[in-house]
Amino acid sequence: MIQGDVSEFLSALGAREDDARLRRALDFVGGVHEVDVFDDDDEVATYLVVPDRGVDFLLVDGVLSTVFIYATVNSEHAAYGAWPSLVHGVTATDERDDVVRALGEPKRSAAGYLLYETDQGFLQFDFEGETLTMAVVMARDVGA
Numbered sequence: 001m002i003q004g005d006v007s008e009f010l011s012a013l014g015a016r017e018d019d020a021r022l023r024r025a026l027d028f029v030g031g032v033h034e035v036d037v038f039d040d041d042d043e044v045a046t047y048l049v050v051p052d053r054g055v056d057f058l059l060v061d062g063v064l065s066t067v068f069i070y071a072t073v074n075s076e077h078a079a080y081g082a083w084p085s086l087v088h089g090v091t092a093t094d095e096r097d098d099v100v101r102a103l104g105e106p107k108r109s110a111a112g113y114l115l116y117e118t119d120q121g122f123l124q125f126d127f128e129g130e131t132l133t134m135a136v137v138m139a140r141d142v143g144a
Contacts, residue, residue: 002103002118004087006137009067010120013139017046017062025067029055054080067137086135087123095130108143115141 005028012025026033029050036047048057054070054077069080071092083092089102099114100106106114107122114125124136 002087002116002123004090005082005085006069006087006123006135007120009069009137010118010123012064012067013121013137015064017059019064022057022064025057025064026050029053033057049077051077054078065139069135069137071132071134090125092132094132096125096127099125099132107141115143117141 008025008028012019012021015022015025026048031050031053033048033050036049038045038047043061046059046062048059050056054073056068056077057064058066058068069086070077071079071083073079079092080086083090087103090099094102096109096114103116107117108115112127114127116123116125122138122141124138125132126134126136
């Protein structure tokens with residue numbers, strides 16, 4: 001069973017923009033978020049980006065579908081500062097084998113990720129080589 005502060009993000013999945021669950025998740029991250037909206041013919045993707053805190057929220061047609069939690073720093077974002085409490089047993093410096101030892105066998109894996117199913121959604125760990133780059137909290141298994 002996956003435990004830790006990631007439950008704050010998992011419990012917000014499916015929340016609409018005015019839902020208290022989304023507000024709690026944003027407050028949990030803290031900081032000031034920027035809003036980027038991409039409107040195409042099929043859907044509206046709204047990103048609530050908190051670059052100095054290392055977290056992005058993706059709302060599709062006004063509903064939270066994905067949370068990106070960064071383990072590495074680049075020119076667009078910081079690393080999430082609370083990795084030690086995000087998922088019990090997993091740190092931002094862990095490699096693939098470390099994550100599997102901590103959480104068990106994933107539902108699915110490939111060269112670039114490990115995907116775990118939870119009671120509230122899905123948790124994916126993304127890697128570049130053996131370097132953990134982010135955790136992705138998702139409402140649905142997009143690869144299924």
